[in-house]
Amino acid sequence: MQRRSFLRGLGLVAAASAVITPSMVMAAEAPTGPNALTIEAALQAITGGKAVVVSPLVHLKAPEIAENGAVVPVTIEVDSPMTEDNYVKAIHVFATKNSNVRCADVMLTPANGAAMLATRVKLGTSQAVMALIETSKGEFLSASQNVKVTIGGCG
Amino acid sequence: MQIAAALGLVTVAGGCARTVPGTNPAAFGLKDLYDFNAKGKVTLLHMCDLHAHIKPLYWREPSTLISAPNLVGTPGFLCGEAFSKHYGLEPSSLDSYFDTYMDFDALAEKFGKMGGIAHMKTLVNEIKRQRGAENVLFLDSGDTWQGTGVALKTGGEAIVQAQNYLGVDVMVGHWEFTYGKERVKELIGMLDAKFISQNVVGNDPFADEYEELIFEPYTIEERGGAKIGIIGQSFPFTSTANPKEFTEGWSFGLRLDTLQEYVDELRDVHKVDCVVVLSHDGFSVDQEVARQVNGIDFILSGHTHDPSPKPITINGTAIMIAGSHGKYIGRLDIDIQDHVVKGYEYKLIPIAANIIPADPEGVKLVNELYAPFDAEFNEVLGQTKGTLYKRDTFHSTFDQLINDAIMDEMKCDISFTPGYRWGTTVLAGDNILMDNVYEMCGITYPNVYTFELKGARIAQLLEDIADNVFNANPLYQQGGDMSRLGGVTYSITVGAKVGQRISALMIGGKPLDPKKTYIVSSWGGNLQNAGENIQEDKIRAVYDVTRDYIRRHKMVDVSNTGNVTLLDYDCGCPSKGGGC
Numbered sequence: 156m157q158r159r160s161f162l163r164g165l166g167l168v169a170a171a172s173a174v175i176t177p178s179m180v181m182a183a184e185a186p187t188g189p190n191a192l193t194i195e196a197a198l199q200a201i202t203g204g205k206a207v208v209v210s211p212l213v214h215l216k217a218p219e220i221a222e223n224g225a226v227v228p229v230t231i232e233v234d235s236p237m238t239e240d241n242y243v244k245a246i247h248v249f250a251t252k253n254s255n256v257r258c259a260d261v262m263l264t265p266a267n268g269a270a271m272l273a274t275r276v277k278l279g280t281s282q283a284v285m286a287l288i289e290t291s292k293g294e295f296l297s298a299s300q301n302v303k304v305t306i307g308g309c310g
Numbered sequence: 311m312q313i314a315a316a317l318g319l320v321t322v323a324g325g326c327a328r329t330v331p332g333t334n335p336a337a338f339g340l341k342d343l344y345d346f347n348a349k350g351k352v353t354l355l356h357m358c359d360l361h362a363h364i365k366p367l368y369w370r371e372p373s374t375l376i377s378a379p380n381l382v383g384t385p386g387f388l389c390g391e392a393f394s395k396h397y398g399l400e401p402s403s404l405d406s407y408f409d410t411y412m413d414f415d416a417l418a419e420k421f422g423k424m425g426g427i428a429h430m431k432t433l434v435n436e437i438k439r440q441r442g443a444e445n446v447l448f449l450d451s452g453d454t455w456q457g458t459g460v461a462l463k464t465g466g467e468a469i470v471q472a473q474n475y476l477g478v479d480v481m482v483g484h485w486e487f488t489y490g491k492e493r494v495k496e497l498i499g500m501l502d503a504k505f506i507s508q509n510v511v512g513n514d515p516f517a518d519e520y521e522e523l524i525f526e527p528y529t530i531e532e533r534g535g536a537k538i539g540i541i542g543q544s545f546p547f548t549s550t551a552n553p554k555e556f557t558e559g560w561s562f563g564l565r566l567d568t569l570q571e572y573v574d575e576l577r578d579v580h581k582v583d584c585v586v587v588l589s590h591d592g593f594s595v596d597q598e599v600a601r602q603v604n605g606i607d608f609i610l611s612g613h614t615h616d617p618s619p620k621p622i623t624i625n626g627t628a629i630m631i632a633g634s635h636g637k638y639i640g641r642l643d644i645d646i647q648d649h650v651v652k653g654y655e656y657k658l659i660p661i662a663a664n665i666i667p668a669d670p671e672g673v674k675l676v677n678e679l680y681a682p683f684d685a686e687f688n689e690v691l692g693q694t695k696g697t698l699y700k701r702d703t704f705h706s707t708f709d710q711l712i713n714d715a716i717m718d719e720m721k722c723d724i725s726f727t728p729g730y731r732w733g734t735t736v737l738a739g740d741n742i743l744m745d746n747v748y749e750m751c752g753i754t755y756p757n758v759y760t761f762e763l764k765g766a767r768i769a770q771l772l773e774d775i776a777d778n779v780f781n782a783n784p785l786y787q788q789g790g791d792m793s794r795l796g797g798v799t800y801s802i803t804v805g806a807k808v809g810q811r812i813s814a815l816m817i818g819g820k821p822l823d824p825k826k827t828y829i830v831s832s833w834g835g836n837l838q839n840a841g842e843n844i845q846e847d848k849i850r851a852v853y854d855v856t857r858d859y860i861r862r863h864k865m866v867d868v869s870n871t872g873n874v875t876l877l878d879y880d881c882g883c884p885s886k887g888g889g890c
Contacts, residue, residue, distance in 0.1 A: 218563045222562065281777075
């Protein structure tokens with residue numbers, strides 16, 4: 156238990172340090188308002204207009220209904236051999252209806268051994284959470300899931 | 311059944327006997343309730359949503375049960391005439407009295423009260439006598455510890471004693487958690503049954519239980535020479551439906567991926583003969599669970615309070631749910647041969663307190679448990695002119711009485727009462743006891759809060775609540791009814807998109823002004839967290855507010871005219887495809 160908790164703790168730190176801040180967003184993405192960025196603009200900036208394919212290789216896990224919209228656990232795993240000639244280069248996470256949709260960009264190398272990311276995202280409203288995967292072959296794969304954010308209150 | 315059905319080897323009997331049609335209810339007797347086409351060697355007994363009703367009560371089923379258009383007329387959204395037609399009930403029969411609202415008052419005179427642990431126990435004893443106690447397993451889908459004054463005043467302990475007396479073997483939870491984590495653990499310590507859940511996991515990174523299961527995910531019980539694997543599924547939305555502080559550090563959710571892993575583990579590693587999911591997901595959600603998870607033989611469901619006389623089968627999984635408030639026990643006989651479920655027989659048995667005699671030991675236990683509170687609970691607060699009941703999608707009379715009481719005391723523009731499905735029924739002309747008030751609102755967070763909300767926010771909150779009730783995808787429903795609103799009228803298009811369902815929203819007879827600040831009172835939810843300027847001096851328990859109002863009025867005469875106009879259906883219990 157102790158060791159597992161410790162390792163999980165490390166995992167969290169690693170994931171957290173990979174989160175970029177809005178100020179790091181590339182100038183080319185041209186925010187439309189104070190700290191605003193649409194999903195279309197964000198995808199365009201990353202893919203340069205290349206097609207994004209919804210893929211069963213990308214496994215995105217998120218709750219159907221958020222227990223707390225401020226910290227929604229999201230896990231992304233990609234089926235990939237992670238070898239020199241075929242690996243996942245990057246995992247991007249989006250909250251598609253937040254005013255700034257970009258939540259996390261994580262860069263990977265074959266040395267990572269597995270393409271997996273667990274993090275928490277903040278959701279302003281009910282919306283789809285999306286993962287965009289960039290492979291070493293230059294393909295873009297995606298998966299998304301709706302997460303409902305509600306004040307709740309009816310038992 | 312899972313495997314056999316997949317191979318097409320047997321036609322599952324899909325057994326369901328019902329109590330004999332009651333053209334002559336007077337001739338109807340105990341033998342008809344006990345009568346069962348026994349099958350195989352194993353019997354599972356199932357109850358759900360007792361809501362702490364250890365004494366018999368009246369409980370009227372809903373006269374409206376509105377859903378998203380795609381779910382209209384499906385089990386889980388049937389009531390009244392549509393229910394009667396779907397299950398082939400005889401008018402004015404005992405089944406009709408138990409399962410529908412039709413002719414309720416007249417049939418209540420004829421058939422009397424429902425449920426009560428002393429009457430349930432007599433039935434359990436009889437089934438154990440028929441089958442051999444060692445072949446019977448008693449499963450409880452939760453919402454057992456909360457819902458009456460005696461439960462509230464004893465912190466749930468009275469009900470744990472009742473479960474031990476009944477001989478419950480395994481349970482899961484929902485309202486149980488509103489006693490708080492520490493008390494839940496204490497009560498589990500007193501409980502003879504096992505408390506299991508595969509979908510409650512620690513989420514506090516600084517706690518030892520981080521990402522660990524809080525309860526055992528499953529148990530394996532041997533009955534009638536067979537190994538039965540039972541996986542627990544507590545209410546997936548406990549932390550959004552009830553205050554988070556009770557379960558801080560525990561995360562819920564459906565967790566279908568791990569559910570599938572445990573099903574596989576039970577079959578592949580433990581070689582069980584039958585996989586049962588004991589669930590508090592709700593009847594509609596569990597139909598979706600059966601579609602998405604493979605290899606479950608039976609789901610014994612709970613939460614949505616549906617009496618379902620016939621099981622429904624989806625993807626090789628038979629799903630049953632046994633009503634609420636102790637009104638029924640479901641009996642499931644399973645025929646297991648060569649480690650495979652070959653067939654089953656099911657009967658939803660109504661606990662008719664005038665037909666099934668009380669076990670004297672149970673009567674004694676109930677009296678002992680109530681004795682310390684008799685003086686308070688038996689106070690006659692007043693009388694009701696019409697029948698007071700809970701349920702229905704938008705409006706029911708006992709909720710209206712609570713809203714009337716709150717608006718009278720708090721001088722608010724709007725009162726919100728939660729759309730729970732538990733409570734009680736008081737017949738027209740009967741006395742209202744303090745015990746009845748606790749049956750309607752005896753919760754561990756009873757405060758009525760009075761605060762300010764902007765019109766625009768009120769409209770948005772109503773849309774949000776409507777989407778929890780009417781979402782077309784069962785996985786996004788929370789299984790309650792619409793919040794009951796005092797001081798408000800509105801129209802609703804259930805099938806409209808999220809955020810566009812509600813129109814003609816009027817407050818105090820005037821159209822809602824999005825910019826105006828309204829005074830709102832609310833209890834039993836989280837709405838006060840969205841409000842401003844909470845009036846601290848007005849905070850008071852809802853059962854005290856309601857008690858004082860009834861005492862002042864002596865005779866209450868509550869309108870049974872709803873405050874909501876439904877635009878896309880023309881009646882309360884639509885059949886498949888809409889209409890009546």
